[in-house]
Amino acid sequence: MSFLSVLLTKVILATTLAAFAEVVRRRATRPGTAYALWASVLAVLIIPSFFSVSVPDQMLIPLRAAANGMADWYAADVEAESLGSRASESVEAPGVATDTLVKIVVVCWLVGCLILFHRRLLIVGRIRKLVGLASEAPAEFNEQCSRLSCELRMNRVPRVVMTGGTFSPFLWDPIRGEASIVMPAALLRRISKVSLDAILRHELIHVRRRDAWRNRLVFLISTLWWWFPTAVMARRRLLVLEELCTDAEVIRENPQRAKEYAHALLDTDEFLAAGSRADLSVVPAFTQGNFLRERIVRIVAEPPRRSSGHSRSIVYLVAAASLALGVTAAGVPERGANGLIADVSSPTPTMHDVESVDVSEPQSLSASMLPDSDVVSVRRTDREIVLVWPRTASAENLMPVARPDIESEGRATRSVRLVRVSEDGMEPRVWKIDRSAADGSPLKRSEVDWLFGFLALNNVIVDCDGTKHQHPGRTTNVV
Amino acid sequence: MAAPQKVSDTELQILDVLWDCPAQTIRAVCESIYGDASTSHYATVQSLLERLEKKGWVTRDRSERRHLFSAVRDRSEFIGEQIQGIANAVCDGSVVALLGQLAHSGNFSKKERQELRRLIEGEES
Numbered sequence: 172m173s174f175l176s177v178l179l180t181k182v183i184l185a186t187t188l189a190a191f192a193e194v195v196r197r198r199a200t201r202p203g204t205a206y207a208l209w210a211s212v213l214a215v216l217i218i219p220s221f222f223s224v225s226v227p228d229q230m231l232i233p234l235r236a237a238a239n240g241m242a243d244w245y246a247a248d249v250e251a252e253s254l255g256s257r258a259s260e261s262v263e264a265p266g267v268a269t270d271t272l273v274k275i276v277v278v279c280w281l282v283g284c285l286i287l288f289h290r291r292l293l294i295v296g297r298i299r300k301l302v303g304l305a306s307e308a309p310a311e312f313n314e315q316c317s318r319l320s321c322e323l324r325m326n327r328v329p330r331v332v333m334t335g336g337t338f339s340p341f342l343w344d345p346i347r348g349e350a351s352i353v354m355p356a357a358l359l360r361r362i363s364k365v366s367l368d369a370i371l372r373h374e375l376i377h378v379r380r381r382d383a384w385r386n387r388l389v390f391l392i393s394t395l396w397w398w399f400p401t402a403v404m405a406r407r408r409l410l411v412l413e414e415l416c417t418d419a420e421v422i423r424e425n426p427q428r429a430k431e432y433a434h435a436l437l438d439t440d441e442f443l444a445a446g447s448r449a450d451l452s453v454v455p456a457f458t459q460g461n462f463l464r465e466r467i468v469r470i471v472a473e474p475p476r477r478s479s480g481h482s483r484s485i486v487y488l489v490a491a492a493s494l495a496l497g498v499t500a501a502g503v504p505e506r507g508a509n510g511l512i513a514d515v516s517s518p519t520p521t522m523h524d525v526e527s528v529d530v531s532e533p534q535s536l537s538a539s540m541l542p543d544s545d546v547v548s549v550r551r552t553d554r555e556i557v558l559v560w561p562r563t564a565s566a567e568n569l570m571p572v573a574r575p576d577i578e579s580e581g582r583a584t585r586s587v588r589l590v591r592v593s594e595d596g597m598e599p600r601v602w603k604i605d606r607s608a609a610d611g612s613p614l615k616r617s618e619v620d621w622l623f624g625f626l627a628l629n630n631v632i633v634d635c636d637g638t639k640h641q642h643p644g645r646t647t648n649v650v
Numbered sequence: 651m652a653a654p655q656k657v658s659d660t661e662l663q664i665l666d667v668l669w670d671c672p673a674q675t676i677r678a679v680c681e682s683i684y685g686d687a688s689t690s691h692y693a694t695v696q697s698l699l700e701r702l703e704k705k706g707w708v709t710r711d712r713s714e715r716r717h718l719f720s721a722v723r724d725r726s727e728f729i730g731e732q733i734q735g736i737a738n739a740v741c742d743g744s745v746v747a748l749l750g751q752l753a754h755s756g757n758f759s760k761k762e763r764q765e766l767r768r769l770i771e772g773e774e775s
Contacts, residue, residue: 336730433770
């Protein structure tokens with residue numbers, strides 16, 4: 172699959188799964204279910220697809236048009252430049268154009284990633300230094316934290332540190348080193364012991380759930396896919412759901428303290444409101460009130476429930492299946508046992524729809540031999556692929572075929588001729604990629620795969636077993 | 651609230667010395683950090699202290715022949731302000747993804763907060 176196809180597959184799959192996850196998030200009472208689904212949205216973006224499923228071709232048209240549009244836009248410039256040398260037989264520019272476009276996209280992508288990583292790591296380094304400088308909280312708070320850690324059956328006991336300022340208490344759990352619960356000194360003085368107990372429980376549950384590691388992964392993937400809105404949305408949803416999951420777990424551990432826990436949240440909110448509202452928040456300001464209200468309502472209104480094994484299995488199954496699946500257009504045929512492409516989705520073939528064209532002697536072709544303007548003829552041997560395009564097909568359609576990596580490896584014998592037919596026979600210009608290698612080895616499988624993949628992506632169904640198929644818009648016959 | 655002036659890592663090192671022992675001379679700060687007070691180290695510390703003074707983090711007592719430097723804010727206040735500064739500057743949640751936090755400010759009015767407290771109590775009764 173080409174770079175753009177892989178990208179397209181990931182984008183479609185992640186977006187579809189995200190829509191499903193959002194529906195579940197709004198309806199499900201257990202935040203864990205929605206969390207698992209949103210996590211699989213991000214997982215889809217980094218795990219390679221193992222299987223392919225077909226989706227209606229119409230669904231893919233807008234995205235494909237966008238991807239092709241970019242390539243065509245760039246290729247048009249190169250085409251304009253090459254018009255002057257139209258008599259030339261060998262034209263490398265179109266393939267180079269597509270390849271260059273992919274390179275530009277990749278470079279922009281990487282530069283974006285590097286800038287974001289650098290910026291974020293600088294800030295994280297800063298927080299690490301500040302937390303390192305913070306002073307230890309009085310022994311009684313650390314003892315309280317140790318006691319709660321034992322109650323929660325935890326091996327690790329984070330230290331409690333305190334500092335000035337007005338911010339929400341947070342957990343700092345570095346990769347190396349001790350985890351710390353950072354508390355504003357003013358909040359420690361202000362809240363009751365019961366509220367502090369609830370706050371510490373909340374932070375300890377974060378440690379027990381290993382949320383710092385989950386968040387690192389989320390941060391990594393969403394930064395890699397920085398340009399993809401669904402990834403950004405997934406990150407936000409996961410952070411919000413993480414809080415809901417932690418709330419649920421706190422209540423589950425100690426159901427009779429739900430009221431105190433809800434009050435502790437409000438106490439913290441009151442403390443933030445009294446200060447300068449510096450809030451290490453992950454939710455946009457206009458939804459913050461709603462989110463806190465939602466948390467409180469969930470805490471006091473819903474009894475803590477552990478998700479049943481059955482429903483959890485279903486969620487994990489959906490998530491796992493999504494990870495393994497890829498998406499292909501319905502028009503893309505599957506590969507048969509002989510390595511050739513067989514049509515699995517087009518309607519029953521009708522012979523009268525297709526004109527057979529003999530391209531064994533391309534020089535003798537004339538336009539009359541290609542009555543249907545949408546016919547593409549392909550001839551394949553071990554040594555050569557000849558594509559004959561009708562006169563009405565645009566030159567841009569041919570450009571991606573002249574991709575340099577078909578011709579540049581130089582190991583196998585290969586020849587790809589792209590023949591465009593004019594009214595009076597062969598047009599003077601023939602795009603030809605011809606490289607004869609000394610060893611005379613056949614075309615590499617990957618090259619043939621790529622070429623046929625390209626044809627499939629352009630709605631061309633190719634069948635090499637002698638049958639002829641029609642696909643809406645275009646028909647292909649292999650001689 | 652105006653964002654607090656940024657402090658570089660080396661400036662932070664100087665402040666750390668001043669927090670541990672207030673009212674220090676340049677030479678004393680230099681020896682605490684480098685272990686000696688060579689001319690180049692002395693000049694570095696001097697310029698860093700001057701920069702911190704300009705930023706308002708350090709004050710200089712000129713009453714003595716040898717000037718004494720002290721941190722204006724204490725360590726705890728400084729850290730709090732810096733964390734607040736980071737929190738205010740980073741609002742997209744990308745960095746706080748690495749932190750766990752308890753509550754988000756709900757921007758509630760006093761009345762709304764009271765209503766929520768009644769809701770909590772109502773569920774209990």
